[in-house]
Amino acid sequence: MIVGIPKEIKDNERRVAIIPAGVAELTKRNHKVLIERGAGLGSSINDDEYVKAGAKIVESPKDVFKNSDMILKVKEPLESEYDLLQDRQTLFTYLHLAANEKLTRVLMKKNIKAIAYETVEVNGQLPLLKPMSEVAGQMSIIIASQYLQHMYGGKGVLPGGVPGVKQAEVVVIGAGVVGLNAIKMAVGMGASVTVLDVNIDALRRLDDMFGSRIKTLASNTMNIADAVERADLVIGAVLIPGMKAPTLVTRDMLATMQKNSLVIDVAVDQGGCIETTTPTTHSNPTFFVDGILHYCVANMPGAVPNTSTYALSNATMPYVTLLADMGADRVVRENEALAKGLNVNNGRVVCSGVAEAFKIA
Template sequence: MLIGVPTEIMNNENRVALTQGGVHELVEAGHTLLVQAGAGIGSGIADEDYRSVGAEIVDDAAQVWERAEMILKVKEPVGEELTQMREGQILFAYLHLAASAECTKAILDSKVTALAYETVTRGRALPLLAPMSQVAGRLAPVAGAYHLTQSQGGSGVLMGGVPGTRRANVVVIGGGVAGEAAGVIAAGMGANVKVIDLNLERLAELEKTHQGRLDTLASNAMNIAEAVADADLVIGSVLIPGAAAPKLVTAEMVETMRPGSVLVDIAIDQGGCFENSRPTTHQDPTYLVGDKIYYCVSNMPGGVPQTSTAALTNATLPYIQRVASQGWAGALSHDAGLAAGLNAHNGQLVHRGVFDAMADQLSLNQAHDFTPVEDVLANA
């Protein structure tokens, strides 16, 4: 298969879809790799590194999109990429379609076959989302601690305090992979950490695993409101695979927080789990709502691209190899978890969560714009 890797063009997105090691494995398996010049620079990978393992380096993105049978990206298409997809092409990336009507419409109009890393499953796990969730979770307390400093407009509270002073109170809403990572790092920084989740079994697991370093609380509106009111830092890490994130922290709750408190929304890729969340960039990461600071960078792992690119390739490469060798239909037919990653095909949505999120925004009709993945594969 002819596989293309374009340079990411989202603001300060320095990750790339494959390391040179990943390219080497695919070339050895008989596939042809097109890599746009400069695609790996931000991740510490030079063009010559790719060329030395058999990739063809092309000058611009248009050549990659025009020639490749499968496009590998990190983030969803934006800008000019929205018009470069084409019918019959496979797109494999983090798509987060439930949060972007523009990208969803472009994918439907192009009739591209769109596979989303974030909805691929393995049992109850999300194996291609997990590494980036770990990265974002570990970054969230660091970002929060920095913006709590008074020089950044924060309240001036140190996460771990010092003897004789109070520690910061950190509330993590959502106890999944990202939430656990955020809680562990925040606790390691010396903060008082509370993790809120609906799943009581998950909360028991967190308490057992971390031996009481993380306080846990069942999720309901009253518990969230009380915890948020006493928090210096709130980290939102709620996830419903493929669907828009629920708005669990209301504007009224935030108003009860101390001036200079910080909210970090890891769930912003899926629309965010705070009522006042809106996407920001690494270049301009925060905004104020009253006297509270919101940090809602939609590609947080892009800030540590060498780590993120390596972790991403480690997770995605086995799936990419199967799609490249068996074709998308063959690979999906043999792996129900990979089939869950199919979000759109031939101008129709395939993932129920994405359809439900986009139906009203795009005036979609279930009879014409949605086909279950089983039917797509049966007719492939």
Template sequence: MLIGCPREIKNREYRVGLTPESAKELVRHGHEVWVETGAGLGIGADDGQYREAGARIVDGSAPIFAECEMVVKVKEPQAAERAQLREGQILYTYLHLAPDPEQTAELVKSGVTAIAYETVTGPGGTLPLLKPMSQVAGRMSIQAGATALEKENGGRGVLLGGVPGVMPGVVIVIGGGVVGFNAAQMAVGLGADVTVLDNNPDTLEKLGIHFESRAKTRFSNQANIASAICAADLVIGAVLVPGAAAPKLVTRDMLQCMKPGAVLVDVAIDQGGCFETSHPTTHDNPTFVVDGIVHYCVANMPGAVARTSTYALNNVTLPRALKIADLGWKEAMRLDPHLAEGLNVHAGRVTYPAVAQELGYDLLPVEQALA
């Protein structure tokens, strides 16, 4: 199979779909790999390293979109990239379609076969291709929130860990999954006063066992969220409904009780955000203020630590890329139902139920797409 890896063009996105090591593995399996010149510079990988791995370096993304059978990326294709996608081509990347009707419509129109990292499943309903970026984003959310809390950045001027004789900052984490767990772990490590809310009793029990007295747990409902954020210096939104738009758990009215200069970090912004007042921001201009509350809503947080993120991502995306390339996407999905969960769009139809329901498309069941 001819596999292409273009340079990411989203604002401040330094990650890359394939590391030189991943390219080498694909070549070892007998595939041809094209990499756009400069695609790996954000992770410290130059064109020479890709050439040594057996990849061909091409100028610009046009040859990749025009000729490659599978395009491997990190972030959802931008408008200029979507215009180049073609019928029968495989797109393998993060998509987050439910809150993005424009992207969905253009992928449907293109006829591309789009496989979304974030909906590929694992045993027990896990999301193995989303997990490493959730780990990164969860940990980064505390760093970002701590910086936004600094007075010069519009925050309350609170040090999360406090100092002897001064109380630590109060951190509220809404959602106890991978993002929430990693956020709590970082906040606890800094010495903050941490509470995690979740609506799954089993999750709360696991968090309680892990953190013991270092973090508190609380059942997540509207009343408990409202009372918790009133005391917060930093709130982390870490909820996820796989493949669907995130629920709006914090309304604008709830902000009225919060301390001026408190910070909201919406890690769910890729899926539309879990705060009513959120909208996507970039690393160039990461925050905005609503009703005196600082919002940090960068949609590609892990891109700021591109090397760590890219290698963590490739650890989980490469094995599936090899299956797709070695067997073809249909046979790979027939043999691996978890991979089949990643199919979101095929031949002008939406194939993922939550996306079809959210955006009003007639669903093409995956079984029919594979027939």
């Protein structure tokens, strides 16, 4: 199989979908790897390293897409890449289609076999989403410590406070991988942390881990509203695999917060769990709604590509080699994890969450 890796073009996206070790593994199995020139530079991987591992460097994204059986990416194709996709090509990347009807329709029209990292599932876990969720969860608090500063539009609060001054009130909605990593960072900085989730067993596990250092609440409209009203920072960390994120924080709730408080919606890729969420970029990451500062960057881990690229490739490569060895048609019949990752196939949406989002039969 010919596996193609184009350079990522999303705003300030410096990750790349494969590392030299991955190239070596594929070429050892007699597959060919095409990589667009400079694709790895943002992650401190130069073209020579890929060539030594067995890849061929090509000059343009067109060369990659036109000559590859499978396209391996980090982020979903953008509009400038739609026409590059080839009929019946396999696409393996983060897709988040439930928040992107236009791309969904393009993939259907072009008969793309679209397999989404974020819906590959093993024993109820999402192994290809987990490493980037870990990164995004930790980053949410690092970013918050910056944007809570007055010069960046925040209310001028230090997360951990100092002796004699109260800590920042941090509310984390969602106790999954993103939420857990946000909690670790916030507790480490000394903030006062409240976490909400509908899964009481998940809250029990957090209570066992952190004890009195955090407060846990069942996620319901009243508890969310009360927590948000007191918060200096709200982290949206909700995920329903393959589906659009539910709106849990309303604009009316935000109106009860003190001015210049901060919300960070890590669920933005799936449409966001905060009513006022609009996707932003690393170049223009924030905006205000009703005096509340919003950070809604849709590719947060792209800001730390040297960590993110290697973490992602470590997780994806076993599945990449399966796809290359067996081909997409066979592998989705025989491998349950990748079958759950399949979102679009032969012109049809086969992921129920995406079909439900756009009322596609």
